[in-house]
Amino acid sequence: MRPASEAELVEAVRGATGPLRIVGGGTRTIGRGVAGAVLETAGLAGIRGFDPGALTLVVGAGTALAEVEAVLAREGQRLPFEVPDLRGLLGRSGISTLGGVVAANAAGPRRVQAGACRDSLIGVRFVDGAGNLVKSGGRVMKNVTGLDLVKLLAGSHGTLGVISEVAFKLRPAPEAVATLVLAGLDDAAAVAAMARALGAPYEVSGAAHWPGQGTFLRIEGFATSVAYRAGRLRERLGGEIEDGGARWAGIRDVVPFHGRAGDVWRLSVRPSDAPGIVARAGAEAALYDWGGGLVWLLLAEGVDLRARLGAMAGHATLMRASAATLARIAAFQPEPAPLVALAAGLRDRFDPRRILNPGVMA
Amino acid sequence: MEMPTPNSAILGRKALIVARLRAVLPGDAVVDDPAETRAYECDALSAYRCPPLCAVLPRTTAEVAAVLRICHDLGVPVVPRGAGTSLSGGALPTADCVLLGVARLNAVLEVSYPDRFIRVQAGRTNLSVTGAIEADGFFYAPDPSSQLACAIAGNIAMNSGGAHCLKYGVTTNNLLGVTLVLMDGTVVEIGGPHLDAPGLDLLGLICGSEGQLGVVTEATLRILPKPEGARPVVIGFDANAVAGACVADIIKAGILPVAIEFMDRPCIRATEAFAHPGYPDCEALLIVEVEGAPAEIDDQLARIAEIARRHHPVELRESRSDEESRRIWLGRKSAFGAMGQINDYICLDGVIPVPSLAQVLARIAAMATAAGLAVANVFHAGDGNLHPLILYDASQPDELARAEALGAAILTLCVEVGGCLTGEHGVGVEKRDLMAVQFAAADLAAQMAVKDVFDPGWLLNPAKVFPLALSAGRRAA
Numbered sequence: 001m002r003p004a005s006e007a008e009l010v011e012a013v014r015g016a017t018g019p020l021r022i023v024g025g026g027t028r029t030i031g032r033g034v035a036g037a038v039l040e041t042a043g044l045a046g047i048r049g050f051d052p053g054a055l056t057l058v059v060g061a062g063t064a065l066a067e068v069e070a071v072l073a074r075e076g077q078r079l080p081f082e083v084p085d086l087r088g089l090l091g092r093s094g095i096s097t098l099g100g101v102v103a104a105n106a107a108g109p110r111r112v113q114a115g116a117c118r119d120s121l122i123g124v125r126f127v128d129g130a131g132n133l134v135k136s137g138g139r140v141m142k143n144v145t146g147l148d149l150v151k152l153l154a155g156s157h158g159t160l161g162v163i164s165e166v167a168f169k170l171r172p173a174p175e176a177v178a179t180l181v182l183a184g185l186d187d188a189a190a191v192a193a194m195a196r197a198l199g200a201p202y203e204v205s206g207a208a209h210w211p212g213q214g215t216f217l218r219i220e221g222f223a224t225s226v227a228y229r230a231g232r233l234r235e236r237l238g239g240e241i242e243d244g245g246a247r248w249a250g251i252r253d254v255v256p257f258h259g260r261a262g263d264v265w266r267l268s269v270r271p272s273d274a275p276g277i278v279a280r281a282g283a284e285a286a287l288y289d290w291g292g293g294l295v296w297l298l299l300a301e302g303v304d305l306r307a308r309l310g311a312m313a314g315h316a317t318l319m320r321a322s323a324a325t326l327a328r329i330a331a332f333q334p335e336p337a338p339l340v341a342l343a344a345g346l347r348d349r350f351d352p353r354r355i356l357n358p359g360v361m362a
Numbered sequence: 363m364e365m366p367t368p369n370s371a372i373l374g375r376k377a378l379i380v381a382r383l384r385a386v387l388p389g390d391a392v393v394d395d396p397a398e399t400r401a402y403e404c405d406a407l408s409a410y411r412c413p414p415l416c417a418v419l420p421r422t423t424a425e426v427a428a429v430l431r432i433c434h435d436l437g438v439p440v441v442p443r444g445a446g447t448s449l450s451g452g453a454l455p456t457a458d459c460v461l462l463g464v465a466r467l468n469a470v471l472e473v474s475y476p477d478r479f480i481r482v483q484a485g486r487t488n489l490s491v492t493g494a495i496e497a498d499g500f501f502y503a504p505d506p507s508s509q510l511a512c513a514i515a516g517n518i519a520m521n522s523g524g525a526h527c528l529k530y531g532v533t534t535n536n537l538l539g540v541t542l543v544l545m546d547g548t549v550v551e552i553g554g555p556h557l558d559a560p561g562l563d564l565l566g567l568i569c570g571s572e573g574q575l576g577v578v579t580e581a582t583l584r585i586l587p588k589p590e591g592a593r594p595v596v597i598g599f600d601a602n603a604v605a606g607a608c609v610a611d612i613i614k615a616g617i618l619p620v621a622i623e624f625m626d627r628p629c630i631r632a633t634e635a636f637a638h639p640g641y642p643d644c645e646a647l648l649i650v651e652v653e654g655a656p657a658e659i660d661d662q663l664a665r666i667a668e669i670a671r672r673h674h675p676v677e678l679r680e681s682r683s684d685e686e687s688r689r690i691w692l693g694r695k696s697a698f699g700a701m702g703q704i705n706d707y708i709c710l711d712g713v714i715p716v717p718s719l720a721q722v723l724a725r726i727a728a729m730a731t732a733a734g735l736a737v738a739n740v741f742h743a744g745d746g747n748l749h750p751l752i753l754y755d756a757s758q759p760d761e762l763a764r765a766e767a768l769g770a771a772i773l774t775l776c777v778e779v780g781g782c783l784t785g786e787h788g789v790g791v792e793k794r795d796l797m798a799v800q801f802a803a804a805d806l807a808a809q810m811a812v813k814d815v816f817d818p819g820w821l822l823n824p825a826k827v828f829p830l831a832l833s834a835g836r837r838a839a
Contacts, residue, residue, distance in 0.1 A: 051715065051716070051717055052613070052614050053609075053610030053611070053613055053614050053716055053717055054610070054613070054715050054716040054717055054746065055613055056715070075614070076614075076616050105558065105563070107558070111557065115531065115535050116557070116558055118558075118563060118566060119531060119534075119535045128808065132804040132807070132808070133804060134804050134805050134808045135801070135802070135805050136805065136808070136809075138780070138781065138782050138800075139715065139780055140713040140714065140715055140745070140746050140780070140781045140782055140785070141528075141713070141745040141746065141747075142523055142527070142532065142713050142742075142745045142746070142747045142785035142786060143713060143782045143784075143785060144520060144521045144532075144570045144784050144785060144786055144787070144788055144789075145782045145783045145784050145789060145793075145797070145800055145801075146789065146797060146800075146801060146805075146806070146809050146827065147567065147570070147571055147574070147575075147809040147812050147813070147827075148521070148534070148566055148567060148569065148570045148571070149567075149808060149809065149812070150566075151534065151563045151565075151566020151567060151569075152562060152563055152564075152566060152567050152812075154563060154566070155558070155559060155562070155563050156562060156563075160562075171618065172613075172615075172616035172617070172618055173616070174616075175616065192476070195475075195476040195477070195478075198478060198587075199475055199476070199478065199499075199500075199587050200587055201499075201587045201588060201589050201590050222658075222661060222662070222665075224657065224658065224661045225654060225658045225661065228655060228657060228658060268556045268557050268558050268560075269556050270474075270477050270554070270555040270556050271476065271477050272474070272476045272477050290557065293556060293557050294557070313554050313555060313556060314554070314556035315556070315559075315560035317560070332560060332561055333560035333561070335560060335561055336550070336551070338544070338548050338550045339550060339552070339561070339564065342550075342564060342815060342816065343561055343562050343564070345814075345815035345816075346562060346812065346815055348815075349808075349811035349812070349814065349815060350808070350811070361561055361562075
């Protein structure tokens with residue numbers, strides 16, 4: 001099914017007699033696969049409103065990310081949260097859509113400064129599992145009218161509703177970018193250096209550590225500011241200043257793991273815990289982003305990382321693994337019983353027949 | 363504004379309810395003397411008052427849980443209260459409720475500069491969160507005008523913003539985790555010093571839920587390094603439309619000031635008379651503030667001045683000293699107080715798309731004239747969050763009702779041009795019955811379904827947020 005309008009989407013969901021597999025571009029789907037009728041959102045495409053003077057954008061959920069980025073770039077603006085392209089990591093082809101970006105609550109290195117997708121998402125329209133068309137938020141930057149279903153839908157992986165339209169607040173694209181490169185730091189020293197950088201008033205917009213390659217700190221803004229801030233950071237931390245931000249796409253897309261066999265885990269942790277967690281994980285490779293708050297790990301196939309790590313502040317998501325491993329190890333971190341009960345209650349209300357990507361977030 | 367008739371069965375069981383609460387709380391934490399419960403009869407929307415059945419002032423999460431378990435068992439409604447500074451009646455009691463004040467939960471529990479967070483009890487005031495960390499060069503970004511008095515609990519309930527949220531976001535963008543007590547007394551931890559949710563984003567749902575889903579007793583907040591400096595520029599224009607166009611041009615030029623504040627002539631004059639900030643006498647005034655080191659500020663202000671000059675300002679004045687900056691902001695922050703010197707007022711909180719600014723201000727002026735009431739405007743222009751102040755005389759029998767009718771018409775206009783009813787104050791009781799202007803039946807049903815999950819008996823903060831007619835069946839249940 002490929003509805004071309006919200007009305008057709010409502011009909012498709014209402015008429016469904018079994019599970020639906022919701023697909024945007026299929027470039028960042030994770031979790032257990034769904035056996036069900038495919039419902040594509042690519043037909044719900046188009047830029048519905050872009051107002052550079054208001055820093056806001058409204059698009060159909062099926063609109064291609066690349067198209068949106070090109071339109072914004074022409075006006076010197078961008079999505080703040082630096083959407084990763086996970087095709088190389090997950091072995092996918094296809095065209096990423098904004099609806100998929102929202103469903104996955106995607107965020108790249110700029111998460112430390114500008115937040116995740118959920119922080120820039122200001123409005124959403126979706127069709128719930130009973131076929132009701134629901135809207136929340138709107139197209140203005142500030143909005144506290146009623147309960148915030150916008151955040152609830154961000155990162156719901158197609159399980160609470162089929163997203164039909166999304167609205168974002170935007171940021172200006174920077175005039176200049178510089179990267180401070182620190183060499184030779186071990187993981188603990190790198191995380192400490194990133195903490196010093198993020199705790200300094202120089203608006204670091206990326207802080208990543210690629211073991212063996214270096215530790216990287218990004219500054220973006222007006223040229224005079226970037227030169228000043230990068231210089232001040234180097235005075236504090238040493239290292240070399242690199243003009244531009246070319247290397248950040250590789251960090252954002254986890255290029256170090258491309259083409260390598262094994263399971264891929266994504267951990268969100270308290271940054272200062274990260275080096276200890278990586279030491280305990282026994283991984284084949286690690287990449288630190290968000291100053292250590294995000295850790296990508298490449299592990300041997302089939303390892304239950306959560307069991308190996310024990311209790312920790314944060315959560316681990318199994319991003320890439322064989323179907324056999326995913327049948328045994330949940331992709332999403334299990335939650336305490338009271339939160340499981342609340343989530344189940346929400347699913348009962350929003351998808352009473354459990355037909356929207358059933359089991360994907362289990 | 364209508365509130366449901368109090369449940370007489372609950373009123374009749376007051377002695378039992380108070381006794382049960384006294385059994386689990388220290389003696390000074392239960393207030394049931396009518397002379398004392400009056401202290402909790404209203405919040406900052408003081409046009410509406412109703413003393414609660416009793417008030418409780420717990421000091422710990424365990425005490426909050428004990429209170430909620432008892433109220434849950436006895437079927438007694440609970441109205442949570444932070445510092446009572448809500449402008450929308452979010453903490454307005456009902457006669458049959460237990461008012462749960464969290465002001466005594468005010469401790470700092472943990473600070474980590476390497477991980478850039480602070481964990482506090484939720485009754486702590488907004489400004490004292492920054493106060494606990496500013497000596498070390500950090501601050502908590504959301505800065506509602508009431509930040510000296512307002513509590514983090516209320517900030518979370520209303521997803522509060524402030525003048526500086528254009529750059530730093532509102533509460534939801536700076537909240538990492540909460541300890542939440544559900545209506546049945548269950549204590550849950552959501553989030554923490556790490557980013558983003560493992561499953562569904564329940565934290566995003568809690569923030570801005572106006573006490574409908576649970577009581578927040580502790581919060582983990584993102585903290586940021588203080589900028590090296592900040593400096594405002596004051597720009598006066600001879601028409602609102604020109605000031606609005608200047609705002610759009612600043613944003614389109616890729617400049618993201620930390621704040622862009624807008625005042626119209628009635629507000630400028632009142633503020634000047636009240637606080638003497640030295641504003642120019644003009645139709646529309648912008649206060650634009652940028653941050654950074656001195657040379658960075660010079661660079662950004664030069665770019666802003668160049669854009670502003672294209673719009674022929676009647677005055678353009680950069681602050682030249684900390685004292686001058688302080689006076690410029692004092693004027694803005696005392697705007698509400700200045701209007702209060704003139705008359706009683708209702709403060710609205712609608713949001714509009716920035717490009718419709720001039721059109722909406724013209725319509726508001728025409729509507730005010732037709733209603734025979736004065737309206738002054740002071741607001742966050744960068745994000746389109748209007749704060750029209752409708753002046754009225756409370757001693758005149760019909761003026762409050764006329765002012766409220768004008769307020770409803772202005773908020774309806776905000777929705778019509780593509781905006782919303784409230785940008786940072788919340789719905790409360792004030793905008794409850796306007797929700798159907800912004801939302802269709804299915805939209806409200808989805809929101810109410812969320813409350814059904816967290817608070818199946820609809821005991822938490824009843825008769826708020828949702829139109830009374832819609833919630834009636836659930837509240838009776």
